[in-house]
Amino acid sequence: MKQEKILIIGAGGQIGVELALALRKVYGTDNVVASDIKAAHPLLKDSGPYAILNAMDANATLELVKKEGITQIYLLAALLSATGEKDPKKAWEINMQSLLQTLELGVQEKLTKIYWPSSIAVFGRSTPHHNTPQETVIEPQTVYGISKYAGELWCQYYNQRWGLDVRSLRYPGLISWKSEPGGGTTDYAVEIYHEALKNKKYTSFLSEDTYLPMMYMDDAIRGTIELMEAPSEKIKTRMAYNLSAMSFSPKEIAASIQKHIPDFTIDYNPDFRQKIADGWPKSIDDSAAREHWGWKNEFDLDNMTADMLLNLKAKVGH
Ligand code: VAH
Numbered sequence: 001m002k003q004e005k006i007l008i009i010g011a012g013g014q015i016g017v018e019l020a021l022a023l024r025k026v027y028g029t030d031n032v033v034a035s036d037i038k039a040a041h042p043l044l045k046d047s048g049p050y051a052i053l054n055a056m057d058a059n060a061t062l063e064l065v066k067k068e069g070i071t072q073i074y075l076l077a078a079l080l081s082a083t084g085e086k087d088p089k090k091a092w093e094i095n096m097q098s099l100l101q102t103l104e105l106g107v108q109e110k111l112t113k114i115y116w117p118s119s120i121a122v123f124g125r126s127t128p129h130h131n132t133p134q135e136t137v138i139e140p141q142t143v144y145g146i147s148k149y150a151g152e153l154w155c156q157y158y159n160q161r162w163g164l165d166v167r168s169l170r171y172p173g174l175i176s177w178k179s180e181p182g183g184g185t186t187d188y189a190v191e192i193y194h195e196a197l198k199n200k201k202y203t204s205f206l207s208e209d210t211y212l213p214m215m216y217m218d219d220a221i222r223g224t225i226e227l228m229e230a231p232s233e234k235i236k237t238r239m240a241y242n243l244s245a246m247s248f249s250p251k252e253i254a255a256s257i258q259k260h261i262p263d264f265t266i267d268y269n270p271d272f273r274q275k276i277a278d279g280w281p282k283s284i285d286d287s288a289a290r291e292h293w294g295w296k297n298e299f300d301l302d303n304m305t306a307d308m309l310l311n312l313k314a315k316v317g318h
Contacts, residue, residue: 004112005031007070009055009098010077012036015117015171015220017043017179019074022221024048033068037077043178055098058105065109072228074115075102081121082273083183084144095147103158103166114166115228118152118240120213121145121185122170125279132281134242134288141279152239159238167227168240172213172284174220175304177311185273185280189214189253193308196257196264197316205271208251211282215245216299216307223295230293237288244284245297246304256305 004027011020011034020034021043034044035053044050051064055077064070077098084091099116106114123132124139140146151168158164173186181187188204189212195202206212223243227235248256254266289295299307 002071003031004071005033005069006072006074007033007035007065007068008074008076009035009053009061009102010075011044011050012038012041013076014174014176014179014181015217016076017041018176018217018221019076019224020044020048021178022225023074026225033064033070035064041179056094056101058101061101062105062109065105070109071111072113072115073102073106073111075099076117078117078147079144080183081142081144081185081276082187084147085142085272085276088143091143092147095144096150099151099154103154103164106164106166107158107162112165113228114164115224116151116155116166116168118148118168118170119145120170120172120242120244120281120284122149122152122240123281127281129282131283131285132242133285134237142276148240155240156238165232166238167235168238169224169227169243169289170240170284171220172215172244174215174217175308176217177308177315178217185276186212186214188250192250192253192257192266193305193312194316196261197309197312200261200263201265201267202254204250204266204268205273206250206268206277207270207274208266208268209249210274210277211247211249212277213244213247213281213284215243215297216304218307219245219297219299222298223289226295227289227293234293236292241289241292241295242284242286243289243295244286246300247283248301253301253305256301257309259302260305260309
């Protein structure tokens, strides 16, 4: 069987850094080329093949795919929900053009697989907010969500029309310590840990009872690789699979932190991101992923908090 060689586009982002490190453990360092529009993230610097690549540059991407003998692409470059609302046209352009170019390249170069992340941001106010089903009313209210839903439909089209093996997950909010989030509405759930260690207080930009579906990055990375390694016949949808692990509010994550830092305090000053969060589900039904390809989360709020604080203390020496 031909050795798989993976190109990660957008390897400098919150998911990309961790996915590059994890995929290198599975496929071998030299078989995973990390790329981003900017210089290598510190965790990727001097740790394997790296290329400066603009996800919008189709020619440069094709050249790199040919030069490196790439067989799979993980396309992670995107503007997230909060950033996207500040420049809707740019968000649509980047999120959609990069995907359409990658899908087209996948057919032309006969790539074996493509991964492209979607998000629970595809759901909007008209969607049932509790235990949101895999198939339901989908009317996204942010440009990010619109681009992710449109992208899911394009992935399904390229699979049905040309047989491209493209797979996708609707990630919830992701919490990580190795890599930094960028421009998301759920970023508060990462910032709070840093602030708890540094200042023992945090001002949340979402109100105290704003429940959102969330997941620890370790689970998200493992779930992504398990999806991509599942036999094709187990993948029953080429839209994106709902994926979830837990739901919590700022008040609940603060209480989880206070079990380790008793004098930690939180207050609330909701900003424009509150309106985005209010349009999203409170909890997700991910039974399809669990039944079709065996998805199962391993982290809940309290063991995530313990792991986050332990690793952040070691990383930043609080
Ligand atoms: C965002 N972190 O906040 C992303 C995610 C479900 C949220 O897609 O935009």
